[in-house]
Amino acid sequence: MRVRTVFLALGAAIGLAASSLPMSVAAVPPPQPGSLTKHEITATYVSGLSSGGFMANQLHVAYSGLFQGAGIFSAGPYDCAQNNLSTALSACMDTVLPRKTPAELEALTRTRASAGTVDPPQNLSGDPVWLFHGTADQTVKTAVNNDLATYYRDFGARVAYDNSSPAGHAWVSPIGPNSCGTSSSPYINKCGTTDPVRDMLTHLFGSVNPAASSLSGKLVQFDQNTYVPGGNAASVSMGREGFAYVPRSCETGPCKLMVTLHGCYQYYGLVGNALMDKAFLNEYADTNNMIVLYPQATTLAGNPRGCWDWWGYQSAQYPLKSGPQMTAVVNMVQALRDGSTPTPVPECVTASNYAHTLAGRAYASFGLTYALGSNQALGLWNTLTSSSLRQTSPGYWVKC
Secondary structure (H helix, E strand, O other): OHHHHHHHHHHHOOOOEOOEOOOOOOOOOOEEEOOOOOOOEEEEEEEEEOHHHHHHHHHHHHOOOOOOOEEEEOOOOOOOOOOOHHHHHHOOOOOOOOOOOHHHHHHHHHHHHHHOOOOOHHHHOOOEEEEEOOOOOOOOOHHHHHHHHHHHHHOOOEEEEEOOOOOOOOEEOOEOOEEOOOOOOOOEEEOOOOOHHHHHHHHHHOOOOOOOOOOOOEEEEEEHHHHOOOOOHHHHOEOOEEEEEEOHHHHOOOEEEEEEEOOOOOOHHHHOOHHHHHOOOHHHHHHOOEEEEEOOEOOEOOEOOOOOOOOOOOOOOOOOOOOHHHHHHHHHHHHHHHOOOOOOOOOOEEEEHHHHHHOOOEEEEOOEEEEOEOOOEEEEOOOOOEEEEEEEEOOEEEEO
16 A cells, blocks of 8 residues: 555656646757767756656755756655665655655764765755745655755745745746646646746846847767766666757857656657657757756666666665766766766775685674775675775775
């Protein structure tokens, strides 16, 4: 009963929301194989909904020195899930279990900043943050979204919060294919004549020009393996293909960058270009000098719905700067900002502590195991205790 309901909710909880206007626009152009090249980026923002919204918040918090603001549809505060699926489902979407308060999560953020695993939260002060939660959205409960607003306000962000729309769990766009109150694939809704995308961009940028009625830019399809630590996107539940919409004006002049993260059941391998076509971002990109980066997650054991990692299904470091998905997205951003290509990070090797010692990746002392070179403690020396290690230089291994 409860378990089935909660898992159905997880599928939705990682979708998106939309708005509407009676208009017709050209479809997103067909993708052109290419790579992420250097552009003159003046500011970088992040947006997303549900799992993409949680991920957008993680990126904004962990890399607050890089991102200048965020637009989030239906999500909760930073690291609400605490590396626990049950907490994610029953406390950070539904509210049948207790969850960390915004104040507790703010203290956690400060502690992590002191350790250098996230940027200083003082950077969030003054940042524009736009939040959306529909009254028909039962996937992520209102109280959880309210916590996100409180978290940001307590750090001094300039928060605009639209919580009066009758929308379901979806990205709301003037050209969304679904009716306003629904929560179903492809999780892009239309709500009368409202345009939350315009509202979001106006709050983030200060003002926006009207959306284009046809698109003149190009959709670049690039290989995400290039930007993932270890060079294997599938290993961190990311798809091979990523996309970037580049307006013609951005080929030669300065532009803003918007990173947009899909929700569960919204990844390219399942719904194709639905979000890129109907989110109504490209239309504003053309008239407001804005590149839109669309990274892609995919399915993996423990992540059958293709969600972004906001509860630790892929790595316990998921909300930190060192999180594999976080690092990959930031590597994409840096490629667009300065043309850099990341140095491949060796893949993690997961094995029993006993196997690590046999392979020369670790050594044992008095029944305990330590990583060779770094001397990091790995726990008991036996075949039942496992660790993940990567080699950063010859004979030097560290925990992943």
